Amino acid sequence: MDYFVSMEMEFGVDACGHVSSLLGTGSPSTEGWLFHVHVTLSIALSNGLSGFLYYEDLVSCVTRAEAEAVSVLVKEAVWAFLPDAFVTMTGGFRRGKKMGHDVDFLITSPGSTEDEEQLLQKVMNLWEKKGLVLYYDLVESTFEKLRLPSRKVDALDHFQKCFLIFKLPRQRLDSDQPSWQEGKTWKAIRVDLVMCPYERRAFALLGWTGSRQFERDLRRYATHERKMILDNHALYDKTKRIFLKAETEEEIFAHLGLDYIEPWERNA
Ligand code: 8GT
Ligand code: MN
Numbered sequence: 162m163d164y165f166v167s168m169e170m171e172f173g174v175d176a177c178g179h180v181s182s183l184l185g186t187g188s189p190s191t192e193g194w195l196f197h198v199h200v201t202l203s204i205a206l207s208n209g210l211s212g213f214l215y216y217e218d219l220v221s222c223v224t225r226a227e228a229e230a231v232s233v234l235v236k237e238a239v240w241a242f243l244p245d246a247f248v249t250m251t252g253g254f255r256r257g258k259k260m261g262h263d264v265d266f267l268i269t270s271p272g273s274t275e276d277e278e279q280l281l282q283k284v285m286n287l288w289e290k291k292g293l294v295l296y297y298d299l300v301e302s303t304f305e306k307l308r309l310p311s312r313k314v315d316a317l318d319h320f321q322k323c324f325l326i327f328k329l330p331r332q333r334l335d336s337d338q339p340s341w342q343e344g345k346t347w348k349a350i351r352v353d354l355v356m357c358p359y360e361r362r363a364f365a366l367l368g369w370t371g372s373r374q375f376e377r378d379l380r381r382y383a384t385h386e387r388k389m390i391l392d393n394h395a396l397y398d399k400t401k402r403i404f405l406k407a408e409t410e411e412e413i414f415a416h417l418g419l420d421y422i423e424p425w426e427r428n429a
Contacts, residue, residue, distance in 0.1 A: 215349035222260040246270040251369035257425035263351035297325035310392035318393035368393030
């Protein structure tokens with residue numbers, strides 16, 4: 162509620178009209194929607210009401226063409242600093258969805274971990290210089306190698322990540338996008354970048370591909386049918402008391418005694 166109070170002090174009652182209209186426009190994902198409100202208000206507070214100008218963009222969906230255009234820019238930036246890094250689009254787009262509320266990427270590199278730690282900050286600095294980022298929140302890693310996987314099906318992971326609002330220039334798109342208004346030169350797009358240790362990439366990829374419901378079901382299956390604990394970092398066999406290693410998602414499914422399930426079959 163602090164936001165509303167500050168908004169009122171800063172901009173007068175009019176600003177609260179804007180806030181109410183924001184609150185009236187819920188998107189299906191509460192978490193994503195709260196993020197939008199949080200960020201939009203933060204930006205509005207620091208930049209004046211222009212912060213609201215791209216609220217429209219954020220509640221409109223991201224198309225696959227837009228996601229692909231963002232992907233090219235993410236890869237360009239990441240490879241400038243870590244040429245051997247793997248960059249994978251995850252989330253709904255990896256599951257074959259045509260639209261999304263954001264674009265998610267998993268980044269990992271077999272190279273030294275010191276370079277990895279700096280990567281997201283370097284990418285943000287580069288994009289800020291190029292005017293490609295409207296807002297970002299970099300969350301440092303709290304990953305520990307020997308920690309057992311979380312038993313909670315909805316637990317957040319410990320990888321370093323960056324939640325940001327990307328400013329996608331129109332010229333980056335080959336085709337006209339129906340959601341773009343006439344004369345608009347860029348679109349604000351929510352992007353999540355996740356950086357994981359190379360040896361955990363299969364678990365991170367499985368976790369970040371979703372869907373959320375699929376991940377919950379898979380974790381419950383591991384716990385109840387296999388006496389194993391699965392999360393975004395690892396798979397632990399409680400009977401044998403060992404971590405089960407995996408280089409690919411296929412190997413994780415095999416450890417769980419399941420046939421491989423393709424990403425586009427995980428939309429449940
Ligand atoms: P959408 O972006 O089109 O709404 O659909 P999505 O791509 O399936 O949803 P998402 O919210 O972007 O999340 C993608 C997957 O990442 C989900 O399966 C979610 O469970 C998983 N995920 C994590 N950690 C986190 C996290 O910290 N935040 C979010 N939003 N998703 C996470 O493993
Ligand atoms: Mn997503």
